[in-house]
Amino acid sequence: MADIEITDVDVKDMRFPTSLLSDGSDAMHTDPDYSCAYVTIKTNKGYEGYGLTFTLGRGTEIVVQACLTLSKIVKGMKTKDIYSDFASFWRKLTSETQMRWIGPEKGVTHLATAAIINALWDLWARIEGKPLWKLLADLTPEQLVSTIDFRYITDVITKEEALNILKEKQAGKAQREETLIKNGYPAYTTQVGWLGYSDEKVRELCKKYLSLGFTSFKAKVGQSLKDDIRRCEIIREEIGEENKLMVDANQVWDVQESIEWMKNLKEFNITWIEEPTSPDDILGHATIAKALRPYGIGVATGEMCANRVIFKQLLQAKAIDYCQIDSARIGGVNEILSVYLMAYKLNVPVCPHAGGVGLCEMVQHLQMWDMICLSGTSENRIIEFVDQQHEHFENPTIVRNAHYIPPKAPGYSTKIKKESILNYAYPDGKEWQRMFKEGIFAAPDV
Incomplete structure (x- = not known):
């Protein structure tokens, strides 16, 4: 893992028209179009990690922009430097001195954090050739605890308590x-x-x-x-x-x-x-x-x-x-x-x-x-x-x-098919272009 460097982070706005059949509808969210900000982390060794954060349609573009802004912290890093002290990297990502102001650790910035962090875990599991549940289960207690930032929660559980458990x-x-x-x-x-x-x-x-x-x-x-x-x-x-x-x-x-x-x-x-x-x-x-x-x-x-x-x-x-x-x-x-x-x-x-x-x-x-x-x-x-x-x-x-059924494939099960990206990336995907043309949905303002 020593020579694996993160070279690029790609982010896509993925949306699916679930509101057409009321799929996902509830008392608060009456017309959701199930969506996600979809992150792909690329490396110099060919490994890629895929992560996402869930959204409901409008506003996904805001989360995408937050992912792109935070991705600057990830680019150029070596994976061994992230995974050997994951808690410190997590705090670095959530404590970016200016971005933190529009959180902190909540809302759009934290949704973006989740997408990037999920992609990093997917990448780690793919490098190790394990499904994520197995990667987590195989980590020693010391390794697992080293991924967690205990700031703000030590009045309930400390790092030492977690390690003992x-x-x-x-x-x-x-x-x-x-x-x-x-x-x-x-x-x-x-x-x-x-x-x-x-x-x-x-x-x-x-x-x-x-x-x-x-x-x-x-x-x-x-x-x-x-x-x-x-x-x-x-x-x-x-x-x-x-x-x-x-x-x-x-x-x-x-x-x-x-x-x-x-x-x-x-x-x-x-x-x-x-x-x-x-x-x-x-x-x-x-x-x-x-x-x-x-x-x-x-x-x-x-x-x-x-x-x-x-x-x-x-x-x-x-x-x-x-x-x-x-x-x-x-x-x-x-x-x-x-x-x-x-x-x-x-x-x-x-x-x-x-x-x-x-x-x-x-x-x-x-x-x-x-x-x-x-x-x-x-x-x-x-x-x-x-x-x-x-x-x-x-x-x-x-x-x-x-x-x-426990997954067997390496990763966090988060990789979206290329065909789905071609069809449902918003707003240029083939299906969205078709629906705009047919008047099923209004095209976004340019």
């Missing part, structure tokens, strides 16, 4: 890896419950995913209580009482409104309410969680959580019962590992958010590492699965009998 978990790693390879990792589906779907489509999809082995389902809620009751009735009729049902409000409610709304849905035996209020409202989430626990309803959040500090407070305040890391919202794998460690110490299961472009592909690696090296189990843990956009990846996620 990981060392204690070394026993049984091989057996847990064998179990994972044999059985896969459990998944739940959100595909049945997008808010823009008709009742007939919801019924049809419930039947489909039951036949595929799914036993856990999630539905979007929050626009109309009457509609939510009707849709939950439909889903319960189709999936039965023995299967799990979660709901997701995507931040639309105030605190007290969240509590009262969910009391009206308690008869449907809801496992969790996801994102009931503002993702930044730690104390609000704590109030909701305390009020709903007597009804057996947990609180889940994290897909819009800005950084490890917000996660730290959610965990400290007992504001969440399920910790939902997102592979592209906070600053890539390094920061996500710190959240896993805090959640483990404070005994909160991690159940990743995965629904957008490439998110299923990425989070499977993280959760599999957790099972092998940290929590040691998939019990009370599950990965979201949304069945769209996988066809655009060279190594798409594989789900069989409602279980993620």
